[in-house]
Amino acid sequence: MRFKNLDLNLLAALDLLLTERNVSRAAEKMKITQSAMSNALSRLRAYFGDDLLVQVGRRLELTPRAEVLVEPVRDILVRVEASIIAAPDFDPRTSDRLFRILASDYTVMTLLADFLHIAGQGALQFQFLPQTDQPDRVLERGEADLLVIPENYASQEHPMEILFEESFVAVVDRAHPRISEILTLDAFLRERHAVMLPSIDVPSFESQAIQALGIRRNVDVVSFSFLALPALVVGTDRIAILHRRLAKRVIRTLPLKMLELPFAIPKMRQCAQWHSYRSNDPAIRWLRETVVKAAAADPDHANGHL
Numbered sequence: 001m002r003f004k005n006l007d008l009n010l011l012a013a014l015d016l017l018l019t020e021r022n023v024s025r026a027a028e029k030m031k032i033t034q035s036a037m038s039n040a041l042s043r044l045r046a047y048f049g050d051d052l053l054v055q056v057g058r059r060l061e062l063t064p065r066a067e068v069l070v071e072p073v074r075d076i077l078v079r080v081e082a083s084i085i086a087a088p089d090f091d092p093r094t095s096d097r098l099f100r101i102l103a104s105d106y107t108v109m110t111l112l113a114d115f116l117h118i119a120g121q122g123a124l125q126f127q128f129l130p131q132t133d134q135p136d137r138v139l140e141r142g143e144a145d146l147l148v149i150p151e152n153y154a155s156q157e158h159p160m161e162i163l164f165e166e167s168f169v170a171v172v173d174r175a176h177p178r179i180s181e182i183l184t185l186d187a188f189l190r191e192r193h194a195v196m197l198p199s200i201d202v203p204s205f206e207s208q209a210i211q212a213l214g215i216r217r218n219v220d221v222v223s224f225s226f227l228a229l230p231a232l233v234v235g236t237d238r239i240a241i242l243h244r245r246l247a248k249r250v251i252r253t254l255p256l257k258m259l260e261l262p263f264a265i266p267k268m269r270q271c272a273q274w275h276s277y278r279s280n281d282p283a284i285r286w287l288r289e290t291v292v293k294a295a296a297a298d299p300d301h302a303n304g305h306l
């Protein structure tokens with residue numbers, strides 16, 4: 001199929017070439033030979049009258065013309081997939097579709113594990129993607145079907161649904177030598193802390209809230225994972241701040257106790273967000289509805305569902 005003398009089949013090849021900046025990797029992802037991808041690149045260069053990718057040392061770099069093409073080409077492909085290629089019907093009992101969901105490790109453990117139980121044991125496939133400092137770009141490029149993230153990190157350009165509100169608590173070892181059943185502000189400031197610092201260049205929700213209060217923690221251990229924090233507290237005199245939902249789960253199996261914070265921080269509103277082009281996709285609609293069911297079914301958040 002052609003439009004303005006451009007073979008539209010080349011758009012998918014162009015998108016991969018612009019993203020991968022490597023002919024062999026682009027060919028592998030498109031499941032064609034390297035020579036076929038090289039031929040596609042030659043045809044694209046001829047059409048645009050530009051090299052598009054140029055050799056700089058051992059790497060291929062985008063030309064200025066190619067840089068301009070990155071976003072519109074991806075946008076076209078996402079729109080085509082959402083409005084033309086997407087199946088008009090979806091049956092989760094028979095479909096083998098792969099769903100990609102961007103979420104934190106906290107979300108995978110406390111929400112998406114329950115979601116999988118509700119989704120059932122059919123042929124559906126799920127891939128949980130790690131957090132990024134630009135989740136909206138992942139959505140807009142069609143690299144994720146759904147984001148499950150705090151509302152304040154969500155894009156204003158795409159629809160979302162609030163799943164629940166989450167508060168935060170402290171966890172300490174049950175045998176902590178100086179903290180019993182109440183955590184005072186003095187103790188919070190005095191004791192050492194284990195803190196989650198994302199690998200992306202964005203502070204976590206509770207870290208932002210604490211910084212806004214002007215509170216400085218005595219941090220001696222930093223982890224990239226919320227799920228690692230409880231293990232870094234057990235058997236020590238450290239404090240860690242966890243989502244209440246996560247804390248309720250870990251104190252069932254670890255010798256930890258959960259305490260209220262000695263100050264107030266805002267609740268986190270966890271939301272599900274999807275691309276505006278895909279609001280009418282029946283598969284995405286099923287995905288959203290099933291995540292909402294999982295959030296509503298959790299006893300810790302049944303009253304917090306909005």
